[in-house]
Amino acid sequence: MEGVYRFLLTPRWWGINVFVLLAVPFCVFMGSWQLSRFEARVQDHRAAAEQAASGRHETARPLDGMLPVDKSTSGRRVTASGRYGKQLLVPGREVDGKRGFYVLTLLRTGSGKALPVVRGWLPGAADSAKAPAPPSGEVTVTGALQASETPGDNGVSARSGLPAGQTAAISSASLVNLVPYRLYDAWITLDKADSGMKAVPATAPGGTGLDLKAFQNLGYTGEWFVFAGFVVFMWFRLLRREVESQRDAALGLVTQGTDRETVAGG
Template structure:
């Protein structure tokens, strides 16, 4: 009954399904990781901004090299320069783009469900076609027997068949 699963067409469908499901799960997890990174960057920037306002001035040697940990800290100097407070740049943190990653995450997991749904749908359709062929409801060329008789009668009336 399920011998059609051994045809090249079904081998291709099954290989696609077996590869598509882990790929979609990986991409959904990756999108979720991107959202979590944005949340963490937002929290880090917020804490740095708050600590920079409260922290006392430090020597420049403690602040170098400049990286994520040292940015925004004030240093001593009498050159007339003042420290600029840390502010989060635009398009970072918890903005609309960050929540777009959550939407993409849900979309990838929905794709997994769609792949599984379509595989079962194709399987059910193929099983129904095989059952119809066993019962004689489907002719060899894929048309019903009654339809071919009606077409022959219509051609005879039109004078197409001698």
């Protein structure tokens, strides 16, 4: 038996064995890492959902004390005071599976900056005639704090060339050329919508949802573990073929150093 497996000490098999000893742990490591990424995204998703649920019942805090917006502050209830200014519409937004538009009004605060406030949602095509005018005078608003949107992410439209008075994304970068105010790099959606509109629910911060990237991590996990199993399978297959070849050569069924060739008449 020892003689049969002596081929394992040849340079060719040394190379095969070293490759297997390096490849299998590497595949297992990469699979485990991808799995940990998926589990982290699941945990972030759960934490974001719990934060959004608890945020609806917590006491609202002053806006300036909750900036900048990050995973720990997104969705938290904040309050701000000021006077409403320019109003814009955000078309192509869905609420409860229905398509419509947001009514976005800039709140000019005492800090000299304007805060984008989503006062509510209306069904149908964006139409300024449908959007109710904002309250006049000094107002205090309360709503969920949200990070600036990125066009192309989470269903946010990246289209340009919209009619005057409309914007595709709610972000300081998108609004800076549309309004004559300095802007907060954040926005809020009111707890209770104004004037018959429907309140827009807060969304989870970016990178915390079970999106395509999360399931890609899960898919890559399976691929790496399959690769590890395939490497082990091929090593055993080569080993078995080599052992059979050595035994056949020892019995004189094949000539040593040639392919496994059956002797004529055998």
